[in-house]
Amino acid sequence: MNIRDSHEYEISTQIKDQELVKQRRRQIVDCAVKLFIKQGYHKTSTRQLTKEIGISTGTLYEYISTKVDVLYLVCRAIYTDVEASMKNVHFTSEDGRKVLKEIVREYFLVCDRLSDHYLLLYQVTHFLPTNFQQRILAAELEITRLFLDAIERLEKEGKLDLDTDTINFIGHTISVLGHTWAFRRWYFAKHYTIEQYIEKQTEFILGFLSADTVIA
Structure with missing residues (x-):
């Protein structure tokens, strides 16, 4: 089995180091799950998410483009x-x-x-x-x-x-x-x-x- 995203589904990132992207996105996913379950997807703000992760908003957007990207990463x-x-x-x-x-x-x-x-x-x-x-x-x-x-x-x-x-x-x-x-x-x-x-x-x-x- 090979569940891989083709280019049309790839979420853009400004980071070149793919291993770093993988690690950071895993951290984003784990923190997002906690918040989304606790208070819902729509009620979770980007600021709350970055606080939970322990990074700045600017850093978050180096790995994703929108909040919907986070939701997709969680599902994927x-x-x-x-x-x-x-x-x-x-x-x-x-x-x-x-x-x-x-x-x-x-x-x-x-x-x-x-x-x-x-x-x-x-x-x-x-x-x-x-x-x-x-x-x-x-x-x-x-x-x-x-x-x-x-x-x-x-x-x-x-x-x-x-x-x-x-x-x-x-x-x-x-x-x-x-x-x-x-x-x-x-x-x-x-x-x-x-x-x-x-x-x-x-x-x-x-x-x-x-x-x-x-x-x-």
Whole structure:
């Protein structure tokens, strides 16, 4: 998977050092999430944001052009982190079922780590310009594609007998189940650790798959 912004979506910066840009924008994102969740995107001023980050307004605008850029960076950070996390999955395993379980585990772990980001994502995505919204949705579909690829691999191995619509349904369901930890963390975290949640949801997913055919 490669969730990268093409030039038409790139946010302009005056800084040449790309590693510095990456580090500073990560700091901007983390601080923005705290403020946006606490008081809302529209009620958060640029001055409040720069105070939280610990930089001047002038410095902030060396890394972004508008406040909307900050919002987009927050939304995009989720998918960048998911991509980085998924690199840990051993896709070369000969066991398709193991690959699917590892993908689900890595995905749920990053959903746990970015729970606040996901909550904010669903609250504010509609404030983004259409081109940014389309990019976010495309990134979401790229992540779902990972689950679809793993399920289709089981199909090719002869361990499943599902039609395309059912495979798509299951892939998108896995994506939503990861988000569910963030949405209902207020309940689940009182009763389960994230590892227990992953175990139960993985059993559910594999059980749903085996409803049509037995996974060897």
